[in-house]
Amino acid sequence: MNRTQRCFSLALGASLLLGAADAKPLAFAPWINGTAAREPETQVQAIDRDTFVIRQSVKTNFEAPFLYLIFGRDRVLLLDTGAGGLKIRPTVDRLIADWQARRGGRPIRLIVAHSHSHGDHHAGDDEFRDRQNTDVVGLKPAEVAAFFHFADWPRDVARFDLGGRVLEVLATPGHQPAHIMAYDARTRLLFSGDMLYPGRLYVPLNHFDDFRASAERLAAFAKTHPIRALLGAHIEMTTTPGKDYPMEAPVHADEHPLPLAPAAIEELRAAVEKLGPVPAIDRHSDFIVHPVPARPND
Secondary structure, rough: HHHHHHHHHHHHHHHHOOOOOOOOOOOOOOOOOOOOOEEEEEEEEEOOEEEEEEOOOOOOOOOOOEEEEEEEEEEEEOOOOOOOOOOOHHHHHHHHHHHHOOOOOOOOOOEEOOOOHHHHHOHHHHHOOOEEEEEEEOOOOOHHHHHHHHOOOOOEEEEEOOOEEEEEEEOOOOOOOEEEEEEEOOOOEEEOOOOOOOOEEEEEEEHHHHHHHHHHHHHHHHHHOOOEEEEEEOEEEEEOOOEEEOOOOOOOOOOOOEHHHHHHHHHHHHHHHHHHHOOOOOOOOEEEEEEEEEOOOO
């Protein structure tokens, strides 16, 4: 058992001690990863009857992002719309139609939001702009803060009610100024976008202080909220600790598991604190802190 598996097993064991019905091990079937000659443009896996993960094929875009669809009684949140190179709305519409059919055709409003505003997370937005009963959240920090009713962006935590299912939305700028995470108390999952996932955590040097502050707030949040696992927006690491894929790799053989153990939060906080005022690339078993040149217009 490698370090990733040990940490994740310990975290899951702690969750089981809490006695939560949703604390069973979070296991996914193998994801589409470009190794087959042909694979579908998307793959869907259900966490439960109201929570779905959509993976975009690396054959459509090298970013191969993960999207999340989270249902409440009255609204359903789509977190990210993909990197382009395909039509993502048919998959989303099918999942919503299936959910409604199981509930006698219950109406539900779609909220299209984003972990952040980089193009590989909102390329599919235009597919939803003419969709009835749908809101598409803007891409600027002020638009995100206004939609989720942040009182003090980025320091406070917003609550977003899907109808019997309240998400806590954290402002986590640094990777990108409009970056957010969403915490779901029902599943005890933290949807962590591009700030923390198995891969290269790109941080522009002019935003590194923001990233460090976000890591501190995230660590404080984790101390008061039971977290089963983190689910990010990409996989860029292999099953070999500390080894990532080359940039724009067309195949992701031997992928790291999608979930990260909650221990990764404190590991990230300590790492960025230690890097100091002149940060350099810092490699860990499950992620790589990767400073990049300043992006003044990002």
